Amino acid sequence: MRYILLAICGLFSSIIFAQNKTDLTILLEKAFKIQDSSEYYFSAARKLVTTKSDSANYLYYKFYSVNRKNMVDSSLFYSNRVTSLLQDLDSLNRLRKVYYDTHRIYLNKGNYEEALNGIQLALSAAERLKDTAMISLHNSDKAIIYHDFEDYKKGVEYGKKAYSIMDRATNKNYKYLIIANNTIGINYDDWKKPDSALFYHYKNLELLKKVDDSAYYGFVFNNIGNTLLKAKKYSEAKKIINRSLVLNKIRNGDYNLATNYTNLATIAYEEGDYKLAKSHFLEANNFAQKSKSIEKIRDVLQQEAWFYKKTGDFKRSLEKQEEFYVLRDSIFNDERAQKVVELETKYETEKKERDLAQSRANLAERELEVEQKNTMLFGSLGIIVVFGLVGYLFYNQQKLKHRQLVKESALKTALAQIETQNRLQEQRLRISRDLHDNIGSQLTFIISSIDSLKYGLKDANDKVSSKLTSISEFTTQTIYELRDTIWAMNKNEISWQDLQVRISNFVENARKADDKVAFTFWVDKNISEDVRFTSMQGMNVYRIIQEAMNNALKYANASKISVSISEENEVFNIEIIDDGAGFDTSLKNGNGLNNIKKRTADLKGNLSIESNNGVGTHIKVSFSI
Structure with missing residues (x-):
């Protein structure tokens, strides 16, 4: 479902501060292009760093070098260092790109609050640059984050916003319209609204005629097939997903290939071909792991759980289902959901404040021009208007402060409730760990002791042997019941x-x-x-x-x-x-x-x-x- 990594093809032209390349920039370009000698060129370039601008240039190339190799920890390290320098230098376009690619790293890890923070910073930079294409793209990125976080209503909202921004642009870029439509479609799909999903996916088939890139066909075909699959139209779904698979193999996109094989495995077991389903699941798991996307690994586990349930292998089904819940619970919890809400609120508040400040500045500027033109003729009237405007602005400001106080009060109440819930959850987890680690281990020791006693009393009469066996069986049953209790205690629902x-x-x-x-x-x-x-x-x-x-x-x-x-x-x-x-x-x-x-x-x-x-x-x- 993840679409094309935009802006990579134009990277080299955009990563140069000036037209005349310096020796430092030449070395950094070589370090990026010639991977086998990358460390040598970076070492040589490091010796030429003398200014803050040089440091930013060096760290920028270093970030993209390690990010291309999928070195997550190193990428995040260089991202933190370069963004602080780029902020000081007010290098907005570079700053936007680093924030964008950092958000993708967090998204693959399933760290949605950091991914959302990164894309909001990228969006803010794009808005300051007045870059309509990137503003549309980053709103689509937010739609993807909310889709992966299973907030489909918000996902549709941002997808439609992204489409509207690009559709109103003087110079339409159809690639961004396709991306926006895609985000709307996949959110409707998982929102269990297949008719709406197909409407936007089929709309993309018309837009594809206006772009010259087969990669877009790959994810559009797959998403149509995915929706047809959920509608149990297996034959139609298989046909169009196989078309997507051919295109994705050419591009070698691990995430998209994992999606293709997961869908094909699902179709196979729904049609009763369990052998083919297992083969497809092997491929799906392979590409999901290579993509390092938590969302995609989670999807494969869920489908495998349903597959084993359908084949009657309830033990394997339960194992896969529990793996799915462990992975899902590591991503979705009340604390992370609250952080996402807080980030969204913070972003919207800051945006409104910027817009309000700009509006006030524009209004004050216009009023000043009017006052200068009419001072001689309408002096008295001008003074009355100015005082009236100041009073109006003061009144609006007081209303805004009041509304903000009401919101802060509601937020504090909500945070107090969440804190209480968190303490209760921590208490439940502590009790379940104590049950498992202490009582569980003690019961296991009792079973082991009884078995040893039975072995030592080989000549004991049948009554004693039967009694020991009964105690061992009772203790084993108690362990099973204890595990069931722990299983229930560890879940909110x-x-x-x-x-x-x-x-x-x-x-x-x-x-x-x-x-x-x-x-x-x-x-x-x-x-x-x-x-x-x-x-x-x-x-x-x-x-x-x-x-x-x-x-x-x-x-x-x-x-x-x-x-x-x-x-x-x-x-x-x-x-x-x-x-x-x-x-x-x-x-x-x-x-x-x-x-x-x-x-x-x-x-x-x-x-x-x-x-x-x-x-x-x-x-x-x-x-x-």
């Missing part, structure tokens, strides 16, 4: 897909443990994949099913156990039915049923238990999402 995989794994493990019992697990296909539970809700649902199945296995001697989950009008229904011995519901309930009742109450749901001796048991739990 649990997705329906994640919970479904957990339940499926539990049912599958029960089937392996007792092959004499017929297990059935049915899920209503109409349940939306967007459903989210709180960690407490998810754990309660899982434990209710676990408790009911364990009761049926341990006490009811059931030969058939079925679990079904459905959803209607935002109400979840969970039913566990067995054909076991049953029991008299009027008698005092055991711990298992009491636990089910308590967890249902925690869900604020309704519990129904129907059972009689010899006719099995039917448990139904209903609760609102």
Whole structure:
């Protein structure tokens, strides 16, 4: 999805301060062009650095040299050093380019707040330069950042803004119109608005006729194919994505090739060709890793999780899904989201203040001209107008200050809430680590000790051996339950897909443990994949099913156990039915049923238990999402 690296082709003409090249500039150009001797020329150039301008020139070439080699840490080091010098020298165009390429480094790392900060600085420089093309491009870059951060509404907003800026320009550059349309389309696509996405992608097919660069066809074709894929039009999608693949192989764009192969793998497994899907996933993973894009690595993991789920390999599916969540959680959290909001607010505030200051300056200048022309004839009237204008500006300034105070108050309240949430999350993480590191390790030690004891008591009677085995099994089960509890505690919310995989794994493990019992697990296909539970809700649902199945296995001697989950009008229904011995519901309930009742109450749901001796048991739990 990442489009062309613009401005690289014109780099050498733009990285020279003056028309007459100095010895320093000649050496720096050689250092950049001749990679094998790069260090030699940089060393020679370093000896000629005498002024601040020379230092800026040297660091500028050094930044692009290491950035071309994808040396991330070195690139960021030189970026920080050169930008401070370029700011002092007021070298706006160079400053804009460094900010732009620095933002791309952070974007590939998934560090969206730094990427947004970089592109906003590049945009500010472009606005000061009055460079319409770059203003449009950098608004498209912001649309890409918000797309990767999954704020699709903002992404569409900035994409449309970028298109409007270039469309109103006297000299239209159709490449930037295509880029803007592309950002609008991909945001609508992942916003699950395929018709809107296809509208902008097909609009680009018309604009492509006005540019002379096949690279643009590659990402336009792929994005059309991606939207058709989500609409399950696999044949059409495969055809156009393969066209994109041919073009991207010529350009050798790792990010775009990773996207192509991920889409082709998805089509393959949806059509039932699992062997081809695995082959495509290998290619997708290879190019995703080479691209070093967190967003693309994350996309491949998600598709692999769904692939293994479809093939019935729930263990691999869960592993991939958990890898996906670990990577996603490293990028998306409340603190980072707040930083992005703060950066956006800061940028918009500064822009408004600059615009207001410019407007005031222009207004004052015009008023001064009017006053000079009419002083002799309208002196008295001019004084009244000036005082009226000052009063009006003062009144507006007071209103602006008041609005700012209101906003600051709201921001402080929001920050206090976020700080409280962060402290709660830290406490949860600390408790889960303590459970895992202390209790988990102690339980594991107990199992090891029991196994050693059994080995040492080879001649012990069957009763002692059976008791030790029972204790070991009980402790192992406790570890599994502890891991489930830690899994729930580490999440602010649990997705329906994640919970479904957990339940499926539990049912599958029960089937392996007792092959004499017929297990059935049915899920209503109409349940939306967007459903989210709180960690407490998810754990309660899982434990209710676990408790009911364990009761049926341990006490009811059931030969058939079925679990079904459905959803209607935002109400979840969970039913566990067995054909076991049953029991008299009027008698005092055991711990298992009491636990089910308590967890249902925690869900604020309704519990129904129907059972009689010899006719099995039917448990139904209903609760609102």
